[in-house]
Amino acid sequence: AQSVTQLGSHVSVSEGALVLLRCNYSSSVPPYLFWYVQYPNQGLQLLLKYTSAATLVKGINGFEAEFKKSETSFHLTKPSAHMSDAAEYFCAVSSAGRRALTFGSGTRLQVQP
Amino acid sequence: EAGVTQFPSHSVIEKGQTVTLRCDPISGHDNLYWYRRVMGKEIKFLLHFVKESKQDESGMPNNRFLAERTGGTYSTLKVQPAELEDSGVYFCASSQGTGSSYEQYFGPGTRLTVT
Numbered sequence: 001a002q003s004v005t006q007l008g009s010h011v012s013v014s015e016g017a018l019v020l021l022r023c024n025y026s027s028s029v030p031p032y033l034f035w036y037v038q039y040p041n042q043g044l045q046l047l048l049k050y051t052s053a054a055t056l057v058k059g060i061n062g063f064e065a066e067f068k069k070s071e072t073s074f075h076l077t078k079p080s081a082h083m084s085d086a087a088e089y090f091c092a093v094s095s096a097g098r099r100a101l102t103f104g105s106g107t108r109l110q111v112q113p
Numbered sequence: 114e115a116g117v118t119q120f121p122s123h124s125v126i127e128k129g130q131t132v133t134l135r136c137d138p139i140s141g142h143d144n145l146y147w148y149r150r151v152m153g154k155e156i157k158f159l160l161h162f163v164k165e166s167k168q169d170e171s172g173m174p175n176n177r178f179l180a181e182r183t184g185g186t187y188s189t190l191k192v193q194p195a196e197l198e199d200s201g202v203y204f205c206a207s208s209q210g211t212g213s214s215y216e217q218y219f220g221p222g223t224r225l226t227v228t
Contacts, residue, residue, distance in 0.1 A: 032215050043117070043204065044156075044219040051215065090156065099144065099208070099215055100169055103156040 002027045002093045006104035014112050019078040021107050023065075023091030026072065033074040034092045034101065035065055044090065050074060061085070086111045115139065117220035119205050125226045131193040134223045138187070138207030144168075145188050146208075146217060147180060151201040159203075162188060195227045 007022040025031055032051045036044040048059025055067040065076045074091060088108045092101040118137045126132050138145045147159040159178070160170040164185035173180070177196070182188040192199055202224050206217040 034216075036219070041221070043221040044206075046216055046218070049216060092156075094215055098169070099217075100146065100158040100161055100172070101148070101156075101206075101217060102158070103148075105155040 002031070002095065002098075002102045004091050004093050004102055004104035006089075006091050006107050008107055009105065010108050010110065012110040012112060013081045015083055016080050019063075019076070019081045019085065019109065021076040021089050021091075021109065023074045023076065023104060024072050025074060025091070025093045027093055027095060029095045029097060032094045032096070033065075033067060034094075035059065035063070035074075035076050036090045036092060038088045038090065038106075040087075047076070047089075081109075081111045083111050083113065085109060117205055117207050117218050119203075119220040119223050121223060122221065123224045123226075125228065126195055127228055128197055129194045131191065132195055132225060134190045134192075134203050134205075134225070136188045136190070136205030136220060138205070139218055142207035142209055142218075143185070144208040144217075145182060146206040147188070147190055148204040148206065149201050150204070150222075151198070156204065159190075192225075195225075197227050200225055200227045 003026045005024045034049045035047040048057045050067045058064045063078045088106050090106050091104040120135045145162040150156045158172040161168045162182045179191045202222040204222045206219045208217045
């Protein structure tokens with residue numbers, strides 16, 4: 001079985017500050033890991049993915065995440081927050097044997113001016 | 114290239130009625146998925162089609178839910194009869210049949226409200 005835990009349902013940062021959204025996963029097989037973002041009234045958009053290549057993954061809009069097997073983590077970071085980053089972010093896991101995504105509960109990011 | 118589309122965007126029905134949601138995947142995508150997010154909860158997997166076949170339907174909550182994908186193109190998800198706990202946002206996603214990316218492209222969702 002697979003599971004994802006996202007610490008913090010709401011995160012608030014100031015514009016220009018570091019963004020850190022936490023994700024820990026559990027998987028009995030090598031995982032594939034994803035971060036999705038949902039802007040208001042839109043579908044989920046893929047930010048980045050880890051599929052067993054480089055452990056530091058760079059995505060769109062300046063986001064990146066690092067796969068740390070020893071910590072079972074895949075935290076999302078961005079050096080400098082923009083107002084346009086305000087959205088809900090989801091971490092998800094799947095595997096080669098099961099393509100269905102298992103999602104975390106989501107983290108709503110608020111960016112203060 | 115058109116993305117994943119879903120219809121309707123919103124649906125309000127009474128308990129006991131029937132509702133049919135439709136999903137049109139990205140052209141050429143063999144894999145089609147349905148997910149649901151109930152208010153305040155995480156997004157949950159419902160089922161996975163490969164072309165017209167159900168590959169994994171382990172997430173379907175009960176037999177009031179029926180999913181079809183005729184001809185391996187668009188898919189429908191019927192809820193009959195609807196219950197209050199069926200309210201939520203239903204997402205559809207699609208992905209290519211080959212390759213290791215496993216990247217799923219999501220539609221905007223259908224918000225279902227059962228009163």
